[in-house]
Amino acid sequence: xxxxxxxRRFAAGEILCRQGEIGEFALFLEAGKVEILVEQxxxxxxxxxxxxxxxxxxxxxxxxxxxxxATVRAIDDCDxxxxxxxxxxxxxxxxxxxxxxxxEIIVARFREVMRRASLVPMPASMVSSEDLELCxxxxxxxxxxxxxxxxxxxxxxxELSLRYQPMIAVDSGRVVGFEALLRWHHPVRGPVSPxxxxxxxxEAGQIIELTRxxxxxxxxxxxxxxxxxxxxxQLYMSVNFSSEDLASPDFVDRVRETLSQERVSPYQMRLExxxxxxxxxxxxxxxxxxxxxxxGCGIAIDxxxxxxxxxxxxxxYPIDTLKIDxxxxxxxxxxxxxxxxxxxxxxxxxxxxxxxxxxxxxxAADLRTLRALGCDHAQGYxxxxxxxESQLLAFLAAWQPQNVAL
Ligand code: C2E
Ligand code: CA
Ligand code: CA
Numbered sequence: 001x002x003x004x005x006x007x008r009r010f011a012a013g014e015i016l017c018r019q020g021e022i023g024e025f026a027l028f029l030e031a032g033k034v035e036i037l038v039e040q041x042x043x044x045x046x047x048x049x050x051x052x053x054x055x056x057x058x059x060x061x062x063x064x065x066x067x068x069x070a071t072v073r074a075i076d077d078c079d080x081x082x083x084x085x086x087x088x089x090x091x092x093x094x095x096x097x098x099x100x101x102x103x104e105i106i107v108a109r110f111r112e113v114m115r116r117a118s119l120v121p122m123p124a125s126m127v128s129s130e131d132l133e134l135c136x137x138x139x140x141x142x143x144x145x146x147x148x149x150x151x152x153x154x155x156x157x158x159e160l161s162l163r164y165q166p167m168i169a170v171d172s173g174r175v176v177g178f179e180a181l182l183r184w185h186h187p188v189r190g191p192v193s194p195x196x197x198x199x200x201x202x203e204a205g206q207i208i209e210l211t212r213x214x215x216x217x218x219x220x221x222x223x224x225x226x227x228x229x230x231x232x233x234q235l236y237m238s239v240n241f242s243s244e245d246l247a248s249p250d251f252v253d254r255v256r257e258t259l260s261q262e263r264v265s266p267y268q269m270r271l272e273x274x275x276x277x278x279x280x281x282x283x284x285x286x287x288x289x290x291x292x293x294x295x296g297c298g299i300a301i302d303x304x305x306x307x308x309x310x311x312x313x314x315x316x317y318p319i320d321t322l323k324i325d326x327x328x329x330x331x332x333x334x335x336x337x338x339x340x341x342x343x344x345x346x347x348x349x350x351x352x353x354x355x356x357x358x359x360x361x362x363x364a365a366d367l368r369t370l371r372a373l374g375c376d377h378a379q380g381y382x383x384x385x386x387x388x389e390s391q392l393l394a395f396l397a398a399w400q401p402q403n404v405a406l
Contacts, residue, residue: 006082016057016072016080023061023068025084029053032078037071050075062088063107097144097203147197148204150186155213159185162217163386166395167238167357167379170371173401177236179272179379180218181386182210198242207242212254215239219262219269221389229396238270238300243277246285255292270298270321275307278317286317293318300357305345314352322349326360329380332369339369346373367404 007030010016016027019039029051036048048070051057061068062085092100154160164178184192201207222237245251259266271292277285278301293299300321305328324345331338342358349356358370361380370378383404384395 008080008082010074010078010080012074012076014074016074016078017061017068019068019071021061021068023058023085025082026059026062026088027057027072028081028083029055029057030079030081032074032076032080034072034078035075037073038069039071059083060107060110063092063103069111096205097148097200101145144200144203147192147200148206151184151197151201151204151206151210154184154186155209157187159187160210160213161185161388162214162221163388164218164221164392165379165386166384166392166399167377168383168404170367170375170378171405173403173405175235175396175399175401176377177238177268177270178222178392179238179240179386180214180221181240182214202242202244205244207244208248211239211241211245212258215255215258216262219258219264222264222268223262224389225393225396228393231396233265233268236268236270236298237264238272238298240272240302241277243273243280243285246273246277246288247282249284251288252291255297256295266292266296267298270300272300272302272323274302275304278313279307281313290318293320305341311348314348314354319354321355321357324356324358324375326380329358329360329366329370330362333365342370342375343373346375350374 010032016034017023017025019037031053033050033052034055034057035050037045038048039045051072057072057080058068062083092103161183162180163183164180166175167177167179168174169176182194182198184194184197186192198207198210201210218237218239222235226232226235248254255269255271258264259269271289273289289299298321299317299319300323301319302323303325304322306325322345324342328338328341328345332342333339346356348354355376357377357379358366358375359379361367361370361378361382363382366380367378367382387395
């Protein structure tokens with residue numbers, strides 16, 4: 001695989017990396033011996049000792065954007081593993097945000113200590129560690145940390161809630177189901193958008209707990225709505241899942257357990273996953289989805305058309321619904337390409353015998369176009385914004401399908 005560490009051999013006397021270069025890789029010495037050489041400001045070269053098998057070399061230069069602090073020369077023939085900057089950054093991006101932040105800060109501090117002790121000459125233009133730390137931990141880093149720390153208690157403190165957005169059958173105007181959307185009311189910040197806190201929760205490994213809560217809550221709401229509005233068994237609930245949820249080993253057991261505990265039929269549950277989840281091409285994710293599908297759950301691809309992925313996964317995954325991304329619906333009336341795309345997605349869904357739903361329907365004109373193109377279901381501000389449960393009950397009582405029907 002392209003991202004995996006590559007093995008290389010350096011002959012005795014060869015230079016493994018050179019002081020002052022931009023580091024694009026680090027090395028892990030598996031066999032052999034190297035010497036660390038530092039060229040001083042006066043031009044003299046000083047040896048900083050040797051390293052043997054089991055040492056890491058040049059790792060500082062791929063963490064952050066610093067230049068190499070020393071030249072490393074092979075004393076014996078050396079076998080090394082090459083870890084590229086790209087590989088390091090991928091691993092770092094998948095790590096816990098606290099681990100990431102502290103790693104970057106420790107490296108910045110270390111470079112500053114080296115500079116102050118004049119152990120290595122540094123270009124005057126180089127930023128100080130204070131500046132670097134502010135930059136790393138500033139706007140995004142520390143804010144995300146704080147948010148993730150606050151999220152930890154959000155469920156317990158009842159700061160989270162769900163809103164439900166109705167989905168409407170385009171031909172009859174009937175309500176067919178709802179999408180459950182998370183809301184977080186932070187005691188100080190006020191409402192925080194899911195576009196902000198979901199990525200933080202995903203990164204910090206908290207999304208699994210949030211999803212578990214959302215799934216249970218959405219099932220309970222569905223049962224209450226059915227009871228009060230006499231809709232038993234007719235409506236479905238769509239819940240959003242992240243790739244972290246799908247990858248967790250007890251995913252299927254948890255979904256099954258929640259549905260059975262809350263007495264919701266799998267036929268009334270639709271899992272919404274984004275194209276991104278499928279682009280990971282993980283066998284366990286596919287199996288998990290297949291098991292849910294075999295139980296009767298619907299599987300919808302959210303934001304369809306935005307993932308730049310190959311269409312081959314449409315056959316490989318047990319999908320039953322395509323959800324056309326809002327951006328195409330918004331653009332449909334002034335952009336021929338967007339309209340063409342909507343038309344193609346609906347055609348593709350027909351060919352593959354999938355149902356198709358449009359999100360972000362905001363006007364009567366949007367609905368008319370979607371009806372002419374043969375779209376099955378629609379969702380958007382034209383019908384209703386996402387509603388609290390009590391508002392949803394009022395909406396259902398007042399809803400007149402004929403107002404939007406053919
Ligand atoms: P999404 O799944 O694509 O959800 C649709 C978003 O479009 C929602 O934003 C909804 O409020 C908004 N929307 C609906 N109709 C219209 C419309 O007519 N016009 C416009 N401009 N917007 C409309 P929201 O609730 O802010 O959620 C944003 C995203 O956060 C969601 O996008 C989803 O990716 C994520 N999210 C929300 N709840 C959950 C959750 O429980 N779990 C996970 N994993 N993600 C969630
Ligand atoms: Ca969704
Ligand atoms: Ca969407």
